[in-house]
Amino acid sequence: METTNRLTQQLQFILEIDKLKHILRQTLLTDSSRRENSAEHSWHIAIMAMILGEYAPPGTDKERAMKMLLIHDLVEIDAGDTFCYDIQANLNKAEREIEAANRIFGLLPNDLEQELREIWEEFELQSTPTAKFAAALDRIQPFLHNGQTKGGTWRLHNISCEQVMKRMAPVALGTPELWNVIEQMINDFAEAGYLKG
DSSP states (O other), X not given: OHHHHHHHHHHHHHHHGGGGGGOEXXXXXXXXXXXXXXXXXXXXXXXXXXXXXXGSOTTOOHHHHHHHHHHXXXXXXXXXXXXXXXHHHHTTHHHHHHHHHHHHHTTSOHHHHHHHHHHHHHHHHTOSHHHHHXXXXXXHHHHHHHHHTTTHHHHHTTOBHHHHHHHHTHHHHHOHHHXXXXXXXXXXXXXXXXXXX
């Protein structure tokens, strides 16, 4: 009976997280055909952790970073995706996401709820090399998309070079080896007119 209840909870969670596929982000796909959804974003950055793992800072647990990136946006099922440059919407983002984490992770058996919650909280706090690396990748992926789409969402929302530089700052801590490359790309994108002067 206990095993059946555990499996029921696990399957309920698996079905619930399918809703992440319906959460649209501001980021366009690289061919500009449509906006990506949060599930696609999570998959993409988890693969990035595997491919770019050699640029992670010392002490990074790459497998844990992949787990972090796969679950970090599950809270958006309830809280929605908050556009990073929307100051007003970001004011209560943390509260909305904590409430969402309570409900969504609470669908799982206690041990799994605790494991996923701890991984999610570690990402949110960004206090470990693993979380800093994961957060850097979370910034780099939409940045690359905006470059590929010649300013995509930046142009749509009139985003400045200064705003992008501030947004990308965690890359310097999360993957210092890549920071110079990202900084140069920001300058290149600004020169190309993808960002507001």
